[in-house]
Amino acid sequence: VKELVEKQRRYFQSNVTKPIAFRLEQLQKLRSALRASEAELDAAIRADVGKGSFETRMTELYLVYDEILVAMRELGDWSAPRGVETDGLNAPATSTIRPEPLGVSLVIGPWNYPYQLTLAPLVGAIAAGCTAVVKPSELMPRCSAALADVLRKAFDENYIAVVEGGIPETTALLEQKFDKIFFTGSVPVGRIIYQAAAKHLTPVTLELGGKSPVIVLPDSDLALTAKRLVWAKFINAGQTCIAPDHVYVHQTVAKAFLAKVVEEIEAHDYAIENGNYVQIVNRRNTERLVAMLDASKTHHGGTYDIERRFIAPTIMTKVSWDDPVMKEEIFGPILPVLEFDDLDVVIARIKEQPKPLALYVFTRDATVTEKVLSEISFGGGCVNDAVMHVANGALPFGGVGDSGTGRYHRRAGFEAFSHFKSILAKDFAVESDFKYAPYTAEKVAGFAEVVAAIATGDGEA
Ligand code: NAD
Secondary structure, eight states: HHHHHHHHHHHHTTTTSSSSSHHHHHHHHHHHHHHHHHHHHHHHHHHHHHOOOHHIIIIIIHHHHHHHHHHHHHHHHHHHEEEOOOOTTTTEEEEEEEEEEEOOEEEOOOOEEEHHHHHHHHHHHHHOOEEEEEOTTTTTTHHHHHHHHHHHSSTTTTTEEEEEOOOHHHHHHHHHSSEEEEEEOHHHHHHHHHHHHHHTTOOEEHHHOOOOOOEETTTTOHHHHHHHHHHHHHHGGOOOTTTTTTTEEEGHHHHHHHHHHHHHHHHTTTOTTTTSSOSSSSHHHHHHHHHTTTGGGGOOOOOEETTTTTOOOOEEOOHHHHHHHGGOOOSSEEEEEESSOHHHHHHHHHHHHHHSSSEEOOSOOOHHHHHHHHHHHOOOESSSSSSSSGTTTOOOOOOOGGGGOOOBBBHHHHHHHHEEEEEEEEEEOOSSSTTTTSHHHHHHHHHHHHHHHHTTTTTTO
């Protein structure tokens, strides 16, 4: 690992990754490699969790190809030095902000969307001109192997390398000095990554998780709300970082809402065999989720098969914050529905919790929407939908507080792997004597006037 990082550092230092033409060529290579390996990628994810081709295309490849497409189209613009105004003390001069690649980067991926969440950051790294060591999640072993195969065929390890493995391998990687670490995963591991990065003062992007709430107001279209929420919750069997974790529904419509939710679940024919549903990633997570179930509070579903790593789409009601299901991020196909009558109480409750990665509000009332959006801090979200904000690459994606730090997708992804170097440039033509000693009475009075003008807002330097 040490040698690999050193090799990448030498490669980066040789400046080959910096020209835009090189980066475009590598993005094209990544695209071609993925296109050529779609069948293998598809088979690997089916073997790991039973994910069908439709979902693999929609939730894994679509977003990655979109990232590549837009990066190739926009890279010239993103990477161009940007001129800004020059202050009075420095004029005449030009001031520019020049993006430059941070250097050797480390991308650590999670298992839940093993391709998208490893490759989308990699697109940012390539676009920015970094080299990258990619560490896919060991919990999806076939996907990890398939990813390694694609990337090893397409790239030399001086430039893009894959290190497969679990905690020991990641720990060894984290001992090295990287110029950027991009981590997607859980909050507890996020803390480990942040501490390891701190030793080398390495900048990080942490894409973490948490309990993302939904608020359903009585004026929403209940049928469509249920349809969108059921899709968002049960896609990937709830193993989505921005999945609705739990729903607060106004008590006046709770019964009607629950009926629509059950109708929706039944309409979608969720089964692993037909490709409409996926397995839980492993036995440990299946058991973790089963321990959250409580037959006395199960409104719908609740069946499971630990051997097959299957848990039916499940709705729980009458849960309180003391129930196991409310104590941690669920990250599985269990949806607690809580009732409320006072929006302010719900808002206060959410604000007592760590800042969520996502939040969803369903209402036709613009005042209520504005209240929720302005009073609660969270990573990102939707009004009258759920999860779909991640599909719009134009919206930077990331958490805040416990749900993460930094953001990516398209330009934000490029920026995550870039440093913005500020340059003041002058020529040798003129030089005012103003700033140089001796500070004559005239200079002192002159500068006092300048300061006074700025302090009172009457003028600029
Ligand atoms: P995880 O934190 O267990 O693992 C993520 C990565 O960290 C893996 O590559 C793993 O090998 C590595 N890792 C695990 N333990 C480690 C340790 N002790 N030291 C060093 N490295 C270690 O996360 P996961 O289970 O793969 O993913 C689920 C979590 O990720 C959920 O909390 C979910 O919300 C979050 N998530 C967030 C996003 C996002 O974009 N914000 C996306 C997907 C998942």
